[in-house]
Amino acid sequence: MSESIIRRINELSQAARMLALIGAALKLRNADAGDPAIRQEIDAGLRLVLGSADIAIADAELTPLLTKIDMALTESAELFKHPARSAGWQVEDQDLLLAMGRASGQAFGRILALAESRPSLRKALDGLFLDVGTGVGGIALAAAQSCPRLRIDAIDIWEPALRLAADSVAASGHAARIQLRKRDVTELEAGPRYTLAWLPTMFLKRSVLNQAVDRIVAASRSGSWLVAPIYTVPDEPFAALMSSLRTLRGGGELRDPAELTTLLRSRGYGNIEVDIGPISSFVIGRLA
Structure with a gap:
């Protein structure tokens, strides 16, 4: 496999994890839960991804954004796990x-x-x-x-x-x-x-x-x-x-x-x- 393909896959793999990290940070935004050390790492990751750990998002925008991230990750996972399934609505996940x-x-x-x-x-x-x-x-x-x-x-x-x-x-x-x-x-x-x-x-x-x-x-x-x-x-x-x-x-x-x-x-x-x-x-x- 060429180095360019490996490099591209590595970039996209990192992008998927970045999206998951943003979603995790949004879920924890108004929640008093989770291990403090882990939350600290998530906040640090958010600063790396977006340049800030303080995302200026109105409460009304939070649910649509989380839904978009949720859909992207779960739909992608289903496609990866079941690429050979036939056409038609047969989702059991x-x-x-x-x-x-x-x-x-x-x-x-x-x-x-x-x-x-x-x-x-x-x-x-x-x-x-x-x-x-x-x-x-x-x-x-x-x-x-x-x-x-x-x-x-x-x-x-x-x-x-x-x-x-x-x-x-x-x-x-x-x-x-x-x-x-x-x-x-x-x-x-x-x-x-x-x-x-x-x-x-x-x-x-x-x-x-x-x-x-x-x-x-x-x-x-x-x-x-x-x-x-x-x-x-x-x-x-x-x-x-x-x-x-x-x-x-x-x-x-x-x-x-x-x-x-x-x-x-x-x-x-x-x-x-x-x-x-x-x-x-x-x-x-x-x-x-």
Whole structure:
């Protein structure tokens, strides 16, 4: 192996450890815990990495930053440990499931932000929310906490995630408004009841996605909203490659918001917009 490759691997290995050290320092920032000698070393490491042990971060920014670091480290570890696993959602690693749940929970904050300038979407937050692919319940719990009148129908087919979700919901104080069910979205019962639906397209084959949208339409009220996230494809080549890999390993196929927009429009959705985020972009529309 050439010296340049070895040098590059050494650099990246050190970068991974630096990211872990920053995350550790952030976790300990407001905590009175840990061995003082170890904390001293972590602070010393932080000064080496960032030039200061005093990171000027507002409390409101702390959780999103920790979630980003958590996701980067756990997702990378899962890829390294299981590079040969087939496409599709088959993750059993509890740490990765919980990390993804924490990350997805923040997505509901984006829905709230979109609702601020869209009165009909804001009104939908007082009705019945369909959380497709709820996983460990991150979005369902965030929705229940943020919207006291919203009821949530949270469905998934992956039992390892649903078991974790059941524990979290039971401990949350919101169990009365969150119904967890093992249910495939393509088998969703008809009948107009949902005012808002979340459909993570990055985990669905095109054929399944078509069926899923049909079933959601059949189960939604007139004027209801659909939020369909899709992984953002950045301009930077490596980030774009990772976005594509994340979609493929998750079992998805769709990567172009324009294709998703066409699909929703063909099913009767209007007022379609694309809200671009660093990790995922939301394609949102309102049913006629």
